Structures are given as C-alpha cells and as structure tokens.
Amino acid sequence: MTADGPIAILAGSGRLPIQLVKHLERTGQDYRVLAIRGFAAPELRRQAHATVDLLDLKTIMSVLDGWRPCAVSLVGAVRRPGFGALLGAYSLLRNMQEVKEVVARGDDQVLRGAVKLLEERGHRVVGAHELAPGLVAPASLQGRFAPQEDDRRAIVVGLDLLGALSAFDIGQAAIVAREHVLAVEGPEGTDGMLRRVRRLRQSWLGLRRRKEGGVLIKAAKRGQDLRVDMPTIGPKTVREAAQAGLAGIAVGAGSTLVLDQDETLAIADRLGVFVVAVDLPWIGPPNG
Amino acid sequence: MTADGPIAILAGSGRLPIQLVKHLERTGQDYRVLAIRGFAAPELRRQAHATVDLLDLKTIMSVLDGWRPCAVSLVGAVRRPGFGALLGAYSLLRNMQEVKEVVARGDDQVLRGAVKLLEERGHRVVGAHELAPGLVAPASLQGRFAPQEDDRRAIVVGLDLLGALSAFDIGQAAIVAREHVLAVEGPEGTDGMLRRVRRLRQSWLGLRRRKEGGVLIKAAKRGQDLRVDMPTIGPKTVREAAQAGLAGIAVGAGSTLVLDQDETLAIADRLGVFVVAVDLPWIGPPNG
Numbered sequence: 001m002t003a004d005g006p007i008a009i010l011a012g013s014g015r016l017p018i019q020l021v022k023h024l025e026r027t028g029q030d031y032r033v034l035a036i037r038g039f040a041a042p043e044l045r046r047q048a049h050a051t052v053d054l055l056d057l058k059t060i061m062s063v064l065d066g067w068r069p070c071a072v073s074l075v076g077a078v079r080r081p082g083f084g085a086l087l088g089a090y091s092l093l094r095n096m097q098e099v100k101e102v103v104a105r106g107d108d109q110v111l112r113g114a115v116k117l118l119e120e121r122g123h124r125v126v127g128a129h130e131l132a133p134g135l136v137a138p139a140s141l142q143g144r145f146a147p148q149e150d151d152r153r154a155i156v157v158g159l160d161l162l163g164a165l166s167a168f169d170i171g172q173a174a175i176v177a178r179e180h181v182l183a184v185e186g187p188e189g190t191d192g193m194l195r196r197v198r199r200l201r202q203s204w205l206g207l208r209r210r211k212e213g214g215v216l217i218k219a220a221k222r223g224q225d226l227r228v229d230m231p232t233i234g235p236k237t238v239r240e241a242a243q244a245g246l247a248g249i250a251v252g253a254g255s256t257l258v259l260d261q262d263e264t265l266a267i268a269d270r271l272g273v274f275v276v277a278v279d280l281p282w283i284g285p286p287n288g
Numbered sequence: 289m290t291a292d293g294p295i296a297i298l299a300g301s302g303r304l305p306i307q308l309v310k311h312l313e314r315t316g317q318d319y320r321v322l323a324i325r326g327f328a329a330p331e332l333r334r335q336a337h338a339t340v341d342l343l344d345l346k347t348i349m350s351v352l353d354g355w356r357p358c359a360v361s362l363v364g365a366v367r368r369p370g371f372g373a374l375l376g377a378y379s380l381l382r383n384m385q386e387v388k389e390v391v392a393r394g395d396d397q398v399l400r401g402a403v404k405l406l407e408e409r410g411h412r413v414v415g416a417h418e419l420a421p422g423l424v425a426p427a428s429l430q431g432r433f434a435p436q437e438d439d440r441r442a443i444v445v446g447l448d449l450l451g452a453l454s455a456f457d458i459g460q461a462a463i464v465a466r467e468h469v470l471a472v473e474g475p476e477g478t479d480g481m482l483r484r485v486r487r488l489r490q491s492w493l494g495l496r497r498r499k500e501g502g503v504l505i506k507a508a509k510r511g512q513d514l515r516v517d518m519p520t521i522g523p524k525t526v527r528e529a530a531q532a533g534l535a536g537i538a539v540g541a542g543s544t545l546v547l548d549q550d551e552t553l554a555i556a557d558r559l560g561v562f563v564v565a566v567d568l569p570w571i572g573p574p575n576g
Contacts, residue, residue: 157456160455164453164455165452168445168452169469170469179457181456181457181474182475183475184458186472186484186488187470187471187488188484188488196484200474
C-alpha cells in the first residue's frame with residue numbers, strides 16, 4: 001500500500017462496480033479495475049486494466065502488489081464457488097485447518113477470509129460506501145409512497161427476523177406480509193427470492209393478478225463487515241418487487257447501497273411501490 | 289362430541305390422510321372422511337363421506353355437528369388462501385379484530401384459529417400422531433447410511449437456526465451444508481425448497497452433477513401445536529433430497545411423521561441418503 005497509489009477495484013458482476021468507476025472518474029480519482037472473469041459486466045471489462053479468475057488468488061495478489069494501490073475495494077457480486085474449489089484456492093495461502101473453518105461457513109466468512117488475506121499482504125481494504133458515500137441510502141430516503149400500517153408491522157417483524165438470523169450468516173433480506181413471513185433470502189439472492197414469492201402468489205391466485213402487499217426488508221447483518229457484500233438495491237429490485245405484488249421496500253439507513261438513486265425512486269413512484277430507509281436496531285442511526 | 293361417535297378426518301392433500309384412513313381401517317375404528325375440495329387426493333375423495341370447500345367453515349361445522357364425532361383430525365396439506373379470503377371465512381364466526389390478528393400471521397396461527405373454532409364448538413381435536421402412533425419417527429430411525437462429521441455439524445447449525453426461527457412462525461425446515469445455510473423453508477414447502485437448492489447447485493456446477501452434501505433438517509417449531517401441520521417426510525422427500533445432492537435428512541424424533549416408513553428407508557438406502565431422527569432441544573426426547 002502506498003498513500004499515492006491508485007484505488008484498486010476488484011470487480012464482480014452487477015452495476016455497482018460500473019457506478020463506482022463512474023464516480024471515481026467524475027471526482028478525478030486515480031483507479032485501476034481488476035475484472036473477475038465471468039462476473040464483471042462486459043461494459044466494465046473493456047475498461048479493466050487486468051482480468052483474473054475468481055479463484056486465482058495468486059494472480060490477484062501479484063497484480064495488486066504490482067499496482068501498489070492506496071486502497072482495495074471488492075465490489076459487485078460473485079457466485080460462491082463449490083466447497084472443493086474454495087478450499088483449493090485458499091489453501092495456496094493459508095493454514096489448512098483455518099481454511100476449512102472459513103469456507104465451511106456462510107458467504108460472510110468467506111469474504112472476510114478474502115479481506116484478511118488482502119490485509120495480511122499490507123493492503124487497505126475499503127467499502128464502496130467509503131469511496132462513494134453518495135451511493136448510500138440516507139435516513140431520508142423516500143419516494144412518493146409511504147408504508148401503511150400493515151407495512152410498518154411487516155417491517156418490524158422483518159427486522160426482528162433478520163436480527164435473529166444474523167448469527168447464521170445467511171440472507172440479508174426477507175419478505176413479510178403483515179406478520180406473515182413469505183421468504184428468507186438464501187444464496188439465490190434478493191431477485192431470486194422476489195421471483196419465488198411472485199411464483200407462489202401466481203399459483204395461489206390462479207390467473208388473477210392483484211396487489212397482495214408485503215414488504216421486502218433488506219439490511220446488513222449484525223456485525224457484518226460493510227466493506228464487503230453491503231446490501232444493495234436498485235431499479236431492478238424495485239421492478240421485481242412490484243412484479244411480486246409487494247407494497248414496498250425497506251432498507252437499513254446508512255448501511256445499504258442504492259444504485260441509480262433517482263431512477264430507483266422514479267420507477268418506484270411509477271409502479272406504486274414505496275422505498276424507505278429505516279434505522280437498524282443493531283447498527284443505529286447513520287451519522288449526519 | 290360423543291364418546292362413541294366416529295373419528296372425523298378433515299382431509300387435505302398428500303398421502304397422510306390416505307395412510308391414516310388405512311390405519312383406521314386396519315384397526316377397525318369407526319371414521320368418516322370430510323374431503324377438502326381441490327386438495328384431498330382423488331383416491332381418498334372416492335371414500336369421502338362428504339366434500340367441502342376449504343373456506344366454507346359454515347358447512348364444515350354443520351357436517352361435523354351432524355356426525356357427532358368422538359374426535360376431529362385435520363390432516364394433509366392445504367394451500368393458504370389469500371388474506372381477504374381467509375378474513376371472509378373466519379369472519380362468519382368470530383370477532384373481527386381477533387380474526388384480523390390471526391390471519392395476518394403465519395400458518396401456525398391460522399391453523400390454531402381453526403382448532404380453536406372446532407374446540408369452541410365442543411369438538412376434541414387430535415393429531416394424526418395420536419390416532420396412528422406408528423407413523424411417528426422413533427428415536428431409533430435409521431437406514432443403512434449414517435451422518436458423517438460434516439453432516440453432524442450441519443444438523444447442529446440447522447437445529448440452532450430452526451430454534452431461532454420458531455418465534456416467527458415460518459418454515460419447519462432448512463438445508464445446511466457443513467455450517468453454510470443453503471435455504472430456509474417458506475410457504476413453498478419442503479419439496480419446493482429442495483428443488484430450489486437443486487437448481488442453485490445446477491447453476492453453480494454447470495453440467496457437472498455430483499454429490500455436494502448437505503442435510504435437510506426438518507423439525508416442529510418450539511411451542512408448535514403438533515395436532516396440526518406436524519412435520520412430515522416420506523419417499524418423495526427422500527427422492528427430492530437425493531436429487532438436490534444432499535447427504536441426508538434429519539428429523540425431530542417423536543415429533544415428525546414418516547409416511548411409508550419402510551419404503552422411505554428402502555429408497556434412502558438405494559439412493560445413498562441417510563435418514564435419522566434427532567432429539568429437539570426444545571421438545572426433548574420422545575417417551576418410550
């Protein structure tokens with residue numbers, strides 16, 4: 001790490017790496033993109049300074065060492081490789097028992113393992129929210145629609161549930177209608193979970209399509225390292241939520257990223273879906 | 289309720305009502321089947337003494353009143369109707385505020401509402417496990433295969449998770465690989481959740497198909513009324529678990545029903561899947 005080196009972006013899939021790069025461009029910061037093969041969006045891969053395999057930690061480390069970055073940020077999604085593949089990748093660098101402990105557990109632990117590896121090599125790891133605070137959901141986030149009484153009950157139940165699940169390192173999201181939990185997010189991700197609820201409701205309702213209500217609650221886990229896998233929503237989340245018949249979306253204030261914030265709220269307004277930020281009891285209100 | 293009346297079986301879908309009726313036949317007990325339209329299996333509907341709509345509580349009550357049963361058992365699955373439909377059905381009989389509280393919540397609460405209604409009419413509600421104890425998973429349940437170290441860790445994590453989720457009245461099951469939670473059951477049911485994990489793994493592994501391990505843990509919730517919606521597995525569960533690449537299935541001893549127990553274990557042996565019963569910390573070991 002050198003104080004005047006570039007910011008290194010290790011880029012997975014989705015729009016977050018693209019928006020982060022745009023922000024760094026706009027603010028005139030020096031950066032380099034290390035695109036993860038098979039994950040980074042084509043749009044970003046053209047800008048990438050290097051491309052690597054997710055599990056080729058040796059090359060990732062040597063590229064980063066060469067760049068001497070002032071900070072490294074892991075952004076965008078990757079699909080969790082199988083246990084054996086993870087074991088192989090991490091075993092290059094660490095004590096085998098420790099590797100097994102890490103990769104046997106949830107995604108958080110695997111990502112923490114990656115952060116620890118980077119830090120051991122002397123890199124400073126930062127979150128997208130530190131590089132581009134404008135992407136973070138402010139406490140004041142709110143479109144044209146607001147949660148109604150039923151939705152507020154659903155949000156309370158959802159936060160309780162996610163709090164109780166924090167210890168298990170699973171999903172960052174749940175869908176609740178009134179006090180009825182419709183889904184808990186697993187490795188299928190938020191969009192996958194929203195499509196599940198949409199299918200459930202279609203089969204319940206036959207051909208009738210109507211707004212059944214319910215809220216997507218998405219929040220960082222208790223004790224989650226916000227530098228990696230920070231909860232994120234965007235225009236796609238709003239569209240999927242509307243198609244699942246939900247009334248709205250509630251995210252943790254100050255601890256969730258909202259991609260294309262203006263567009264996200266505009267789509268929510270158009271589709272009649274609310275988007276709000278709520279304080280997470282286990283994180284507290286955001287500063288400022 | 290009359291001590292010498294028949295046993296009334298209010299029958300939803302699946303094989304449980306069929307097996308319960310077979311058991312009552314075999315043991316020479318007097319019974320009557322009230323089949324729920326659209327849910328009870330065709331095989332059972334032919335034996336039904338009457339057929340009713342799930343939400344037509346008025347008719348259900350008047351048929352039962354006419355039969356003067358010594359006990360009523362609600363067996364087999366039904367799909368939870370929409371909020372509005374449930375509200376309408378229950379409102380025939382109860383205080384509106386109370387109805388709203390019940391139907392806003394999870395399936396357990398809705399089923400408890402149904403049990404309460406029956407009990408208020410003077411019926412004795414019993415569980416399938418009380419009528420046919422032979423269907424219950426004994427502590428000794430075990431096929432040819434046994435859980436390995438990884439699986440035992442998964443079972444511990446799964447039981448912890450289901451214990452923590454008990455307060456939320458959601459799924460009775462989860463899938464865990466080592467300490468990594470792959471899915472929490474929602475209203476899609478156990479088979480739906482198993483298919484989800486199968487799809488997840490297919491997309492992870494591409495065309496390669498191999499046994500990835502993991503355990504389906506299925507257990508009654510803390511404080512669950514075992515007379516309704518008792519966790520159930522059977523041959524189909526074992527087949528779906530094998531197709532999802534799981535190593536095995538663990539169920540709560542004494543508080544889970546195993547349909548076709550011999551066939552279930554034979555299929556598990558053939559497919560290389562273990563099936564075991566474990567004590568639930570919140571229920572304790574079964575008697576006897």
